[in-house]
Amino acid sequence: MSIEVRNISKRFGNFAALDNISLEIPTGELVALLGPSGCGKTTLLRIIAGMESADSGSVLFHGAEATHVHTRERQVGFVFQHYALFRHMTVFENVAFGLRVKPRAERPAEAEIRERVMNLLKLVQLDWLADRYPSQLSGGQRQRIALARALAVEPKVLLLDEPFGALDTQVRKELRRWLRRLHDEMHIASVFVTHDQEEALEVADRVVVMNKGRIEQLGTPDEVYSAPASPFVYRFLGNVNVFHSRLHGKWAEVDSAIGKAKDDSLAFVRPHDIEITREASSGALQAGVQHVQAIGPLVRVEVEHQGEVIEVELTREQHQALALAAGEIVWLRPRKLRVFQGNDMVDSRDFDLGAGI
Ligand code: ATP
Numbered sequence: 001m002s003i004e005v006r007n008i009s010k011r012f013g014n015f016a017a018l019d020n021i022s023l024e025i026p027t028g029e030l031v032a033l034l035g036p037s038g039c040g041k042t043t044l045l046r047i048i049a050g051m052e053s054a055d056s057g058s059v060l061f062h063g064a065e066a067t068h069v070h071t072r073e074r075q076v077g078f079v080f081q082h083y084a085l086f087r088h089m090t091v092f093e094n095v096a097f098g099l100r101v102k103p104r105a106e107r108p109a110e111a112e113i114r115e116r117v118m119n120l121l122k123l124v125q126l127d128w129l130a131d132r133y134p135s136q137l138s139g140g141q142r143q144r145i146a147l148a149r150a151l152a153v154e155p156k157v158l159l160l161d162e163p164f165g166a167l168d169t170q171v172r173k174e175l176r177r178w179l180r181r182l183h184d185e186m187h188i189a190s191v192f193v194t195h196d197q198e199e200a201l202e203v204a205d206r207v208v209v210m211n212k213g214r215i216e217q218l219g220t221p222d223e224v225y226s227a228p229a230s231p232f233v234y235r236f237l238g239n240v241n242v243f244h245s246r247l248h249g250k251w252a253e254v255d256s257a258i259g260k261a262k263d264d265s266l267a268f269v270r271p272h273d274i275e276i277t278r279e280a281s282s283g284a285l286q287a288g289v290q291h292v293q294a295i296g297p298l299v300r301v302e303v304e305h306q307g308e309v310i311e312v313e314l315t316r317e318q319h320q321a322l323a324l325a326a327g328e329i330v331w332l333r334p335r336k337l338r339v340f341q342g343n344d345m346v347d348s349r350d351f352d353l354g355a356g357i
Helices: 041-049 091-100 110-123 139-152 169-186 197-203 221-226 231-236 252-260 316-322
Strands: 003-012 015-025 030-034 056-061 076-079 157-161 189-194 206-211 214-219 241-243 266-269 274-277 285-295 298-305 308-315 329-334 336-341 344-350
Touching (some): 003 041, 015 056, 030 041, 030 197, 041 076, 041 157, 041 189, 076 139, 091 110, 110 139, 139 169, 157 169, 169 197, 197 221, 206 221, 206 231, 214 221, 231 266, 274 308, 308 316
Parallel strands (some): 030 189, 157 189
Antiparallel strands (some): 003 015, 206 214, 285 298, 298 308, 336 344
């Protein structure tokens, strides 16, 4: 079932939590709402769920107006950060709960409930824990049970609010992959809230980047990361170097790109979009290496140009070929940059630097 959000606004007192949000999520798509704390992600999710009412705008499910439809009738499944399993019920009873509270006419027979619950527990690979209580489970297991419980009523839409927030990195990673598989098998529309950029980029088909109650950008993970539509998205999704007129100096490419715009424009370049060499070349910017640090598969090189620090990211292989050390003089060229004036993009350039290093 597709979800459509049309011109939704919501205030709490004088505070605009959501400001004219529109969004369409087709069946089969997994969408991440990503943004800093307080940007309105949870409020939007709650409005989609029918747990909160909007001041204006509408929510449509499968093209039909659902704004005033009660949560119970929306066929949505929820999962929240803090598991919210019933402590006094076994795993089996937790998953069965949504089916047992259905009106008598819709309630499946006991044998069918048993079969459906056990199938779901197999799906989340925890059927062997059916008789345990929530307190006897690990965090990751509880979260998988919470998902099984949400899926028991065969929702047409799955809504997850920071579902893996409280778990450690390894478990989070596993659950992300697992959520992706589960979502694909169910063929439903799913929306999950996260403030973790890596989680959004890794799992979602599309990412909605939110800031102060508005959508900054809506796109595939690659689009929002490689082609940010605003300075906010650049900064929120990964590291970025910002070049202004004071800094770009002799960097001809940046100079000419910024030159077209006014003085208050800024050029944004991702650390991995900077080529670093020992040889001077036309249009390259001279800088001094300050610090070299290996972080996992990458090597971060901090260089200094006219008192400003520029961050360059290399793969380990790229760095092996160069073997840079603090104190060396290097030359930098951008591969890709975007220039913004305020929030407006005024230039976007890709430079062909040849084979590179
Ligand atoms: P977080 O990542 O911290 O959960 P969020 O992006 O999910 O943040 P929301 O929970 O949607 O943010 O809240 C958006 C804004 O609206 C916040 O500034 C919050 O304080 C405010 N807000 C949310 N619910 C209420 C409420 N019931 N009454 C007053 N203000 C509220």
